[in-house]
Amino acid sequence: MxxxxxxxxxxxxxxxxxxxxxxxxxxxxxxxxxxxxxxxxxxxxxxxxxxxxxxxxxxxxxxxxxxxxxxxxxxxxxxxxxxxxxxxxxxxxxxxxxxxxxxxxxxxxxxxxxxxxxxxxxxxxxxxxxxxxxxxxxxxxxxxxxxAEPLACVLNGQELAGVGEGDDVLVIGAGPIGCLHVRLARSRGAARVFLAELSARRLEMAANLVKPDAAICSGDADLVDEISKLTNGRGTDVTIVAAASGAAQEQALRLAARGGRISMFGGLPKDDPTITCDSNLVHYRELTIVGANGSSPAHNAEALRLIASGAVExxxxxxxxxxxxxxxxxxxxxxxxxxxxxxxxx
The missing domain is CATH 3.90.180.10 (Medium-chain alcohol dehydrogenases, catalytic domain)
Incomplete structure:
Protein backbone atom coordinates (compact mmCIF):
# COMPACT_ATOMS: atom_id res chain seq x y z
CA MET A 1 0.00 0.00 0.00
CA ALA A 148 -15.26 15.74 13.54
CA GLU A 149 -11.77 15.62 15.05
CA PRO A 150 -10.99 19.35 14.73
CA LEU A 151 -14.61 20.19 15.56
CA ALA A 152 -14.20 18.17 18.78
CA CYS A 153 -11.25 20.38 19.72
CA VAL A 154 -13.33 23.48 18.99
CA LEU A 155 -16.15 22.08 21.12
CA ASN A 156 -13.78 21.57 24.04
CA GLY A 157 -12.57 25.15 23.71
CA GLN A 158 -16.05 26.64 23.65
CA GLU A 159 -17.22 24.56 26.59
CA LEU A 160 -14.26 25.81 28.63
CA ALA A 161 -14.96 29.41 27.57
CA GLY A 162 -18.67 29.05 28.30
CA VAL A 163 -19.94 30.20 24.89
CA GLY A 164 -23.71 30.42 25.14
CA GLU A 165 -26.97 32.24 24.63
CA GLY A 166 -26.76 35.94 23.87
CA ASP A 167 -22.96 36.19 23.76
CA ASP A 168 -21.06 38.45 21.42
CA VAL A 169 -18.18 36.27 20.25
CA LEU A 170 -15.02 37.31 18.42
CA VAL A 171 -12.94 34.68 16.64
CA ILE A 172 -9.41 35.76 15.71
CA GLY A 173 -8.03 33.61 12.89
CA ALA A 174 -9.93 32.63 9.75
CA GLY A 175 -8.45 29.21 9.11
CA PRO A 176 -10.47 25.99 9.30
CA ILE A 177 -10.47 26.12 13.11
CA GLY A 178 -11.71 29.72 13.07
CA CYS A 179 -14.49 28.79 10.65
CA LEU A 180 -15.56 25.91 12.89
CA HIS A 181 -15.55 28.27 15.89
CA VAL A 182 -17.90 30.66 14.06
CA ARG A 183 -20.35 27.91 13.20
CA LEU A 184 -20.25 26.22 16.59
CA ALA A 185 -20.75 29.53 18.44
CA ARG A 186 -23.88 30.12 16.39
CA SER A 187 -25.17 26.65 17.18
CA ARG A 188 -24.62 27.35 20.90
CA GLY A 189 -26.83 30.44 20.77
CA ALA A 190 -24.36 33.31 20.40
CA ALA A 191 -26.12 36.57 19.56
CA ARG A 192 -23.40 37.76 17.18
CA VAL A 193 -20.17 36.23 15.93
CA PHE A 194 -17.36 38.37 14.52
CA LEU A 195 -14.37 37.06 12.56
CA ALA A 196 -10.98 38.78 12.39
CA GLU A 197 -7.94 37.89 10.28
CA LEU A 198 -4.72 39.60 9.19
CA SER A 199 -4.90 38.34 5.60
CA ALA A 200 -7.61 40.00 3.50
CA ARG A 201 -7.63 37.12 1.03
CA ARG A 202 -8.02 34.46 3.72
CA LEU A 203 -10.69 36.50 5.49
CA GLU A 204 -12.72 36.89 2.31
CA MET A 205 -12.54 33.16 1.56
CA ALA A 206 -13.67 32.24 5.07
CA ALA A 207 -16.31 34.95 5.43
CA ASN A 208 -17.96 33.95 2.15
CA LEU A 209 -18.51 30.50 3.64
CA VAL A 210 -19.36 31.05 7.30
CA LYS A 211 -21.03 34.49 7.02
CA PRO A 212 -19.96 36.14 10.31
CA ASP A 213 -21.94 39.14 11.53
CA ALA A 214 -18.84 41.22 10.80
CA ALA A 215 -15.56 40.35 9.09
CA ILE A 216 -12.62 42.51 10.15
CA CYS A 217 -9.28 42.57 8.37
CA SER A 218 -6.99 43.32 11.29
CA GLY A 219 -4.16 43.93 8.85
CA ASP A 220 -5.99 46.99 7.53
CA ALA A 221 -7.99 48.23 10.53
CA ASP A 222 -7.56 48.64 14.29
CA LEU A 223 -9.34 45.61 15.71
CA VAL A 224 -9.92 47.19 19.13
CA ASP A 225 -11.57 50.22 17.52
CA GLU A 226 -13.70 48.08 15.20
CA ILE A 227 -14.96 45.87 18.03
CA SER A 228 -15.66 48.95 20.15
CA LYS A 229 -17.86 50.33 17.35
CA LEU A 230 -19.69 47.03 16.87
CA THR A 231 -20.41 46.62 20.59
CA ASN A 232 -21.04 50.28 21.55
CA GLY A 233 -17.79 50.32 23.50
CA ARG A 234 -18.63 47.24 25.57
CA GLY A 235 -16.33 44.63 24.02
CA THR A 236 -16.98 40.95 23.38
CA ASP A 237 -18.25 38.40 25.88
CA VAL A 238 -15.95 35.74 24.45
CA THR A 239 -12.76 36.25 22.47
CA ILE A 240 -11.28 33.12 20.90
CA VAL A 241 -7.70 33.42 19.67
CA ALA A 242 -7.61 30.69 17.03
CA ALA A 243 -4.18 31.72 15.77
CA ALA A 244 -0.62 31.11 16.92
CA SER A 245 -0.13 34.78 17.78
CA GLY A 246 1.10 36.16 21.07
CA ALA A 247 0.19 39.67 19.90
CA ALA A 248 -3.40 38.55 19.33
CA GLN A 249 -3.53 36.96 22.80
CA GLU A 250 -2.35 40.23 24.36
CA GLN A 251 -4.86 42.20 22.29
CA ALA A 252 -7.68 39.90 23.40
CA LEU A 253 -7.45 41.36 26.91
CA ARG A 254 -8.32 44.79 25.54
CA LEU A 255 -11.15 43.43 23.42
CA ALA A 256 -13.01 41.73 26.27
CA ALA A 257 -16.14 43.09 27.87
CA ARG A 258 -16.39 43.27 31.66
CA GLY A 259 -16.78 39.72 32.86
CA GLY A 260 -15.55 38.50 29.48
CA ARG A 261 -13.85 35.19 28.73
CA ILE A 262 -10.74 34.77 26.63
CA SER A 263 -9.81 31.45 25.03
CA MET A 264 -6.16 31.01 24.15
CA PHE A 265 -7.01 28.31 21.66
CA GLY A 266 -3.92 28.54 19.47
CA GLY A 267 -0.61 27.45 20.94
CA LEU A 268 2.47 29.64 20.52
CA PRO A 269 5.86 28.64 19.09
CA LYS A 270 7.97 26.69 21.58
CA ASP A 271 10.82 29.21 21.26
CA ASP A 272 8.56 32.22 21.94
CA PRO A 273 5.75 31.12 24.29
CA THR A 274 5.38 34.14 26.57
CA ILE A 275 3.15 37.22 26.36
CA THR A 276 2.62 40.34 28.44
CA CYS A 277 -0.62 40.22 30.44
CA ASP A 278 -2.14 43.45 31.74
CA SER A 279 -3.12 42.02 35.12
CA ASN A 280 -5.16 45.10 36.02
CA LEU A 281 -7.46 44.49 33.07
CA VAL A 282 -8.01 40.94 34.31
CA HIS A 283 -8.49 42.16 37.89
CA TYR A 284 -10.81 45.13 37.44
CA ARG A 285 -12.87 43.73 34.56
CA GLU A 286 -13.11 40.30 36.20
CA LEU A 287 -11.87 38.56 33.07
CA THR A 288 -11.43 34.83 32.72
CA ILE A 289 -8.57 33.40 30.65
CA VAL A 290 -8.79 29.74 29.64
CA GLY A 291 -6.62 27.39 27.63
CA ALA A 292 -7.84 24.66 25.31
CA ASN A 293 -5.94 21.49 24.53
CA GLY A 294 -7.33 18.96 22.10
CA SER A 295 -10.45 16.93 22.81
CA SER A 296 -11.75 13.86 24.59
CA PRO A 297 -13.42 10.79 23.06
CA ALA A 298 -16.76 12.20 24.25
CA HIS A 299 -16.09 15.46 22.39
CA ASN A 300 -15.53 13.47 19.18
CA ALA A 301 -18.81 11.62 19.61
CA GLU A 302 -20.65 14.91 20.20
CA ALA A 303 -18.95 16.51 17.18
CA LEU A 304 -20.26 13.72 14.95
CA ARG A 305 -23.73 14.27 16.38
CA LEU A 306 -23.56 18.01 15.68
CA ILE A 307 -22.52 17.37 12.09
CA ALA A 308 -25.20 14.71 11.56
CA SER A 309 -27.95 16.91 12.98
CA GLY A 310 -26.99 19.84 10.75
CA ALA A 311 -26.21 22.01 13.78
CA VAL A 312 -22.67 22.55 12.46
CA GLU A 313 -22.21 22.30 8.71
Whole structure:
Protein backbone atom coordinates (compact mmCIF):
# COMPACT_ATOMS: atom_id res chain seq x y z
CA MET A 1 0.00 0.00 0.00
CA UNK A 2 0.99 3.67 -0.32
CA UNK A 3 1.74 5.80 2.75
CA UNK A 4 2.90 9.32 3.54
CA UNK A 5 5.83 8.79 5.87
CA UNK A 6 7.83 11.30 7.90
CA UNK A 7 11.56 10.50 7.99
CA UNK A 8 13.07 13.80 9.16
CA UNK A 9 12.26 17.52 9.09
CA UNK A 10 11.89 18.39 5.43
CA UNK A 11 11.94 14.72 4.43
CA UNK A 12 8.41 13.38 3.95
CA UNK A 13 8.00 10.66 1.36
CA UNK A 14 5.15 8.91 -0.41
CA UNK A 15 6.28 5.32 -0.47
CA UNK A 16 5.22 1.70 -0.49
CA UNK A 17 4.56 -0.23 2.71
CA UNK A 18 3.21 -3.64 3.63
CA UNK A 19 -0.44 -3.61 4.60
CA UNK A 20 -0.68 -4.09 8.38
CA UNK A 21 -2.95 -6.47 10.20
CA UNK A 22 -4.77 -5.96 13.50
CA UNK A 23 -3.53 -7.54 16.69
CA UNK A 24 -5.60 -8.37 19.76
CA UNK A 25 -7.87 -5.48 20.71
CA UNK A 26 -7.27 -3.71 17.39
CA UNK A 27 -9.17 -3.16 14.15
CA UNK A 28 -7.94 -2.47 10.63
CA UNK A 29 -9.52 0.36 8.65
CA UNK A 30 -9.57 1.10 4.99
CA UNK A 31 -8.98 4.86 5.16
CA UNK A 32 -11.62 6.73 3.20
CA UNK A 33 -10.68 10.26 4.30
CA UNK A 34 -7.92 11.83 6.35
CA UNK A 35 -8.08 15.61 6.53
CA UNK A 36 -5.02 17.82 6.85
CA UNK A 37 -4.31 20.65 9.24
CA UNK A 38 -1.57 23.15 9.99
CA UNK A 39 0.01 20.70 12.41
CA UNK A 40 0.76 18.34 9.52
CA UNK A 41 2.63 21.13 7.77
CA UNK A 42 4.62 21.92 10.92
CA UNK A 43 5.52 18.26 11.40
CA UNK A 44 6.65 17.94 7.79
CA UNK A 45 8.95 20.94 8.19
CA UNK A 46 10.17 20.72 11.77
CA UNK A 47 9.24 17.30 13.11
CA UNK A 48 7.78 16.82 16.58
CA UNK A 49 9.30 15.67 19.85
CA UNK A 50 6.71 12.88 20.16
CA UNK A 51 7.47 11.45 16.72
CA UNK A 52 10.22 8.85 16.36
CA UNK A 53 10.71 8.40 12.61
CA UNK A 54 9.86 6.79 10.36
CA UNK A 55 6.17 7.46 11.05
CA UNK A 56 3.07 7.48 8.84
CA UNK A 57 1.40 10.86 9.30
CA UNK A 58 -2.28 11.87 9.52
CA UNK A 59 -4.64 12.15 12.50
CA UNK A 60 -8.09 13.28 11.22
CA UNK A 61 -9.21 9.80 10.22
CA UNK A 62 -12.42 8.23 8.93
CA UNK A 63 -12.85 4.89 7.19
CA UNK A 64 -14.46 1.49 7.21
CA UNK A 65 -13.45 -1.60 9.16
CA UNK A 66 -11.95 -4.33 6.98
CA UNK A 67 -10.66 -6.67 9.69
CA UNK A 68 -11.36 -7.13 13.40
CA UNK A 69 -8.66 -8.42 15.73
CA UNK A 70 -9.16 -10.87 18.55
CA UNK A 71 -10.74 -9.70 21.81
CA UNK A 72 -12.69 -6.96 19.98
CA UNK A 73 -16.45 -6.87 20.44
CA UNK A 74 -19.12 -4.50 19.18
CA UNK A 75 -17.49 -3.82 15.81
CA UNK A 76 -17.91 -5.62 12.48
CA UNK A 77 -16.33 -5.60 9.04
CA UNK A 78 -17.99 -2.87 6.98
CA UNK A 79 -18.72 -0.52 9.89
CA UNK A 80 -18.07 3.13 9.03
CA UNK A 81 -16.07 4.79 11.78
CA UNK A 82 -14.22 7.93 12.89
CA UNK A 83 -11.08 7.74 15.04
CA UNK A 84 -9.98 10.07 17.83
CA UNK A 85 -6.57 11.67 17.37
CA UNK A 86 -5.51 12.30 20.97
CA UNK A 87 -5.63 9.10 23.02
CA UNK A 88 -5.91 9.47 26.82
CA UNK A 89 -4.76 6.63 29.02
CA UNK A 90 -8.09 6.41 30.84
CA UNK A 91 -6.39 5.39 34.10
CA UNK A 92 -4.56 8.42 35.54
CA UNK A 93 -5.96 10.87 38.09
CA UNK A 94 -6.90 13.41 35.41
CA UNK A 95 -8.73 10.84 33.27
CA UNK A 96 -10.60 9.50 36.31
CA UNK A 97 -11.66 13.05 37.15
CA UNK A 98 -13.09 13.50 33.65
CA UNK A 99 -10.22 15.65 32.39
CA UNK A 100 -9.06 13.45 29.55
CA UNK A 101 -7.88 16.39 27.44
CA UNK A 102 -5.02 17.00 29.88
CA UNK A 103 -4.02 13.37 30.42
CA UNK A 104 -0.26 13.41 31.10
CA UNK A 105 0.07 10.00 29.43
CA UNK A 106 -1.71 10.98 26.22
CA UNK A 107 -0.59 9.39 22.95
CA UNK A 108 -1.70 10.33 19.44
CA UNK A 109 -2.49 8.91 16.03
CA UNK A 110 0.16 9.93 13.53
CA UNK A 111 2.63 10.57 16.36
CA UNK A 112 3.00 7.51 18.59
CA UNK A 113 1.04 5.27 16.20
CA UNK A 114 1.00 5.22 12.40
CA UNK A 115 -1.65 7.59 11.08
CA UNK A 116 -4.22 7.89 8.37
CA UNK A 117 -2.28 9.13 5.34
CA UNK A 118 -2.35 5.56 4.02
CA UNK A 119 -4.76 3.21 2.31
CA UNK A 120 -5.10 1.24 5.56
CA UNK A 121 -4.45 2.00 9.23
CA UNK A 122 -4.53 -0.09 12.40
CA UNK A 123 -6.60 1.45 15.17
CA UNK A 124 -4.63 0.52 18.30
CA UNK A 125 -6.15 -1.16 21.31
CA UNK A 126 -5.53 2.01 23.35
CA UNK A 127 -8.12 3.84 21.21
CA UNK A 128 -10.78 1.17 21.65
CA UNK A 129 -10.07 0.98 25.39
CA UNK A 130 -11.21 4.60 25.89
CA UNK A 131 -14.21 4.43 23.50
CA UNK A 132 -12.29 6.40 20.89
CA UNK A 133 -13.77 4.68 17.84
CA UNK A 134 -17.14 6.12 16.80
CA UNK A 135 -19.76 4.95 14.35
CA UNK A 136 -20.39 7.47 11.59
CA UNK A 137 -24.09 8.35 11.49
CA UNK A 138 -26.05 7.70 8.32
CA UNK A 139 -26.06 10.64 5.96
CA UNK A 140 -22.51 11.79 6.74
CA UNK A 141 -19.73 11.19 4.22
CA UNK A 142 -16.28 10.05 5.27
CA UNK A 143 -14.73 13.46 4.56
CA UNK A 144 -17.25 15.23 6.76
CA UNK A 145 -16.70 12.63 9.49
CA UNK A 146 -12.95 13.28 9.42
CA UNK A 147 -13.66 16.93 10.29
CA ALA A 148 -15.26 15.74 13.54
CA GLU A 149 -11.77 15.62 15.05
CA PRO A 150 -10.99 19.35 14.73
CA LEU A 151 -14.61 20.19 15.56
CA ALA A 152 -14.20 18.17 18.78
CA CYS A 153 -11.25 20.38 19.72
CA VAL A 154 -13.33 23.48 18.99
CA LEU A 155 -16.15 22.08 21.12
CA ASN A 156 -13.78 21.57 24.04
CA GLY A 157 -12.57 25.15 23.71
CA GLN A 158 -16.05 26.64 23.65
CA GLU A 159 -17.22 24.56 26.59
CA LEU A 160 -14.26 25.81 28.63
CA ALA A 161 -14.96 29.41 27.57
CA GLY A 162 -18.67 29.05 28.30
CA VAL A 163 -19.94 30.20 24.89
CA GLY A 164 -23.71 30.42 25.14
CA GLU A 165 -26.97 32.24 24.63
CA GLY A 166 -26.76 35.94 23.87
CA ASP A 167 -22.96 36.19 23.76
CA ASP A 168 -21.06 38.45 21.42
CA VAL A 169 -18.18 36.27 20.25
CA LEU A 170 -15.02 37.31 18.42
CA VAL A 171 -12.94 34.68 16.64
CA ILE A 172 -9.41 35.76 15.71
CA GLY A 173 -8.03 33.61 12.89
CA ALA A 174 -9.93 32.63 9.75
CA GLY A 175 -8.45 29.21 9.11
CA PRO A 176 -10.47 25.99 9.30
CA ILE A 177 -10.47 26.12 13.11
CA GLY A 178 -11.71 29.72 13.07
CA CYS A 179 -14.49 28.79 10.65
CA LEU A 180 -15.56 25.91 12.89
CA HIS A 181 -15.55 28.27 15.89
CA VAL A 182 -17.90 30.66 14.06
CA ARG A 183 -20.35 27.91 13.20
CA LEU A 184 -20.25 26.22 16.59
CA ALA A 185 -20.75 29.53 18.44
CA ARG A 186 -23.88 30.12 16.39
CA SER A 187 -25.17 26.65 17.18
CA ARG A 188 -24.62 27.35 20.90
CA GLY A 189 -26.83 30.44 20.77
CA ALA A 190 -24.36 33.31 20.40
CA ALA A 191 -26.12 36.57 19.56
CA ARG A 192 -23.40 37.76 17.18
CA VAL A 193 -20.17 36.23 15.93
CA PHE A 194 -17.36 38.37 14.52
CA LEU A 195 -14.37 37.06 12.56
CA ALA A 196 -10.98 38.78 12.39
CA GLU A 197 -7.94 37.89 10.28
CA LEU A 198 -4.72 39.60 9.19
CA SER A 199 -4.90 38.34 5.60
CA ALA A 200 -7.61 40.00 3.50
CA ARG A 201 -7.63 37.12 1.03
CA ARG A 202 -8.02 34.46 3.72
CA LEU A 203 -10.69 36.50 5.49
CA GLU A 204 -12.72 36.89 2.31
CA MET A 205 -12.54 33.16 1.56
CA ALA A 206 -13.67 32.24 5.07
CA ALA A 207 -16.31 34.95 5.43
CA ASN A 208 -17.96 33.95 2.15
CA LEU A 209 -18.51 30.50 3.64
CA VAL A 210 -19.36 31.05 7.30
CA LYS A 211 -21.03 34.49 7.02
CA PRO A 212 -19.96 36.14 10.31
CA ASP A 213 -21.94 39.14 11.53
CA ALA A 214 -18.84 41.22 10.80
CA ALA A 215 -15.56 40.35 9.09
CA ILE A 216 -12.62 42.51 10.15
CA CYS A 217 -9.28 42.57 8.37
CA SER A 218 -6.99 43.32 11.29
CA GLY A 219 -4.16 43.93 8.85
CA ASP A 220 -5.99 46.99 7.53
CA ALA A 221 -7.99 48.23 10.53
CA ASP A 222 -7.56 48.64 14.29
CA LEU A 223 -9.34 45.61 15.71
CA VAL A 224 -9.92 47.19 19.13
CA ASP A 225 -11.57 50.22 17.52
CA GLU A 226 -13.70 48.08 15.20
CA ILE A 227 -14.96 45.87 18.03
CA SER A 228 -15.66 48.95 20.15
CA LYS A 229 -17.86 50.33 17.35
CA LEU A 230 -19.69 47.03 16.87
CA THR A 231 -20.41 46.62 20.59
CA ASN A 232 -21.04 50.28 21.55
CA GLY A 233 -17.79 50.32 23.50
CA ARG A 234 -18.63 47.24 25.57
CA GLY A 235 -16.33 44.63 24.02
CA THR A 236 -16.98 40.95 23.38
CA ASP A 237 -18.25 38.40 25.88
CA VAL A 238 -15.95 35.74 24.45
CA THR A 239 -12.76 36.25 22.47
CA ILE A 240 -11.28 33.12 20.90
CA VAL A 241 -7.70 33.42 19.67
CA ALA A 242 -7.61 30.69 17.03
CA ALA A 243 -4.18 31.72 15.77
CA ALA A 244 -0.62 31.11 16.92
CA SER A 245 -0.13 34.78 17.78
CA GLY A 246 1.10 36.16 21.07
CA ALA A 247 0.19 39.67 19.90
CA ALA A 248 -3.40 38.55 19.33
CA GLN A 249 -3.53 36.96 22.80
CA GLU A 250 -2.35 40.23 24.36
CA GLN A 251 -4.86 42.20 22.29
CA ALA A 252 -7.68 39.90 23.40
CA LEU A 253 -7.45 41.36 26.91
CA ARG A 254 -8.32 44.79 25.54
CA LEU A 255 -11.15 43.43 23.42
CA ALA A 256 -13.01 41.73 26.27
CA ALA A 257 -16.14 43.09 27.87
CA ARG A 258 -16.39 43.27 31.66
CA GLY A 259 -16.78 39.72 32.86
CA GLY A 260 -15.55 38.50 29.48
CA ARG A 261 -13.85 35.19 28.73
CA ILE A 262 -10.74 34.77 26.63
CA SER A 263 -9.81 31.45 25.03
CA MET A 264 -6.16 31.01 24.15
CA PHE A 265 -7.01 28.31 21.66
CA GLY A 266 -3.92 28.54 19.47
CA GLY A 267 -0.61 27.45 20.94
CA LEU A 268 2.47 29.64 20.52
CA PRO A 269 5.86 28.64 19.09
CA LYS A 270 7.97 26.69 21.58
CA ASP A 271 10.82 29.21 21.26
CA ASP A 272 8.56 32.22 21.94
CA PRO A 273 5.75 31.12 24.29
CA THR A 274 5.38 34.14 26.57
CA ILE A 275 3.15 37.22 26.36
CA THR A 276 2.62 40.34 28.44
CA CYS A 277 -0.62 40.22 30.44
CA ASP A 278 -2.14 43.45 31.74
CA SER A 279 -3.12 42.02 35.12
CA ASN A 280 -5.16 45.10 36.02
CA LEU A 281 -7.46 44.49 33.07
CA VAL A 282 -8.01 40.94 34.31
CA HIS A 283 -8.49 42.16 37.89
CA TYR A 284 -10.81 45.13 37.44
CA ARG A 285 -12.87 43.73 34.56
CA GLU A 286 -13.11 40.30 36.20
CA LEU A 287 -11.87 38.56 33.07
CA THR A 288 -11.43 34.83 32.72
CA ILE A 289 -8.57 33.40 30.65
CA VAL A 290 -8.79 29.74 29.64
CA GLY A 291 -6.62 27.39 27.63
CA ALA A 292 -7.84 24.66 25.31
CA ASN A 293 -5.94 21.49 24.53
CA GLY A 294 -7.33 18.96 22.10
CA SER A 295 -10.45 16.93 22.81
CA SER A 296 -11.75 13.86 24.59
CA PRO A 297 -13.42 10.79 23.06
CA ALA A 298 -16.76 12.20 24.25
CA HIS A 299 -16.09 15.46 22.39
CA ASN A 300 -15.53 13.47 19.18
CA ALA A 301 -18.81 11.62 19.61
CA GLU A 302 -20.65 14.91 20.20
CA ALA A 303 -18.95 16.51 17.18
CA LEU A 304 -20.26 13.72 14.95
CA ARG A 305 -23.73 14.27 16.38
CA LEU A 306 -23.56 18.01 15.68
CA ILE A 307 -22.52 17.37 12.09
CA ALA A 308 -25.20 14.71 11.56
CA SER A 309 -27.95 16.91 12.98
CA GLY A 310 -26.99 19.84 10.75
CA ALA A 311 -26.21 22.01 13.78
CA VAL A 312 -22.67 22.55 12.46
CA GLU A 313 -22.21 22.30 8.71
CA UNK A 314 -18.76 21.21 7.57
CA UNK A 315 -19.10 19.87 4.03
CA UNK A 316 -18.61 23.25 2.37
CA UNK A 317 -15.48 23.92 4.45
CA UNK A 318 -13.75 21.07 2.60
CA UNK A 319 -12.51 23.14 -0.33
CA UNK A 320 -10.03 20.59 -1.69
CA UNK A 321 -10.18 16.78 -1.96
CA UNK A 322 -6.97 15.15 -3.18
CA UNK A 323 -5.71 11.58 -3.64
CA UNK A 324 -2.97 10.22 -1.40
CA UNK A 325 -0.41 10.67 -4.17
CA UNK A 326 -0.91 14.45 -3.88
CA UNK A 327 -0.51 14.67 -0.11
CA UNK A 328 2.64 16.79 -0.38
CA UNK A 329 0.73 19.18 -2.66
CA UNK A 330 -1.93 19.33 0.04
CA UNK A 331 0.64 20.44 2.62
CA UNK A 332 1.69 23.26 0.28
CA UNK A 333 -1.91 24.36 -0.26
CA UNK A 334 -2.44 24.50 3.51
CA UNK A 335 0.84 26.33 4.12
CA UNK A 336 0.00 29.00 1.53
CA UNK A 337 -3.48 29.55 2.94
CA UNK A 338 -5.15 28.66 -0.35
CA UNK A 339 -7.82 26.44 1.21
CA UNK A 340 -10.08 26.16 4.20
CA UNK A 341 -9.92 22.37 4.62
CA UNK A 342 -7.96 19.91 2.48
CA UNK A 343 -8.97 16.26 2.71
CA UNK A 344 -6.90 13.34 1.46
CA UNK A 345 -8.98 10.49 0.05
CA UNK A 346 -6.75 7.42 -0.42
Missing amino acids: KVVRFHAPGDVRIEDAAQPGPGPGEVLLRVRACSTCGTDVKISRFGHHHIVPPRVMGHEIAGEITEVGGEVSGWDVGDRVQVIAAVPCGQCDECRRGRMTVCPNQTSMGYHYDGGFASHVVVPAQVLAVDGLHAIPDGIGFAEASV VADLITHRLPLERALDAFGIVARGEAIKVTIEP
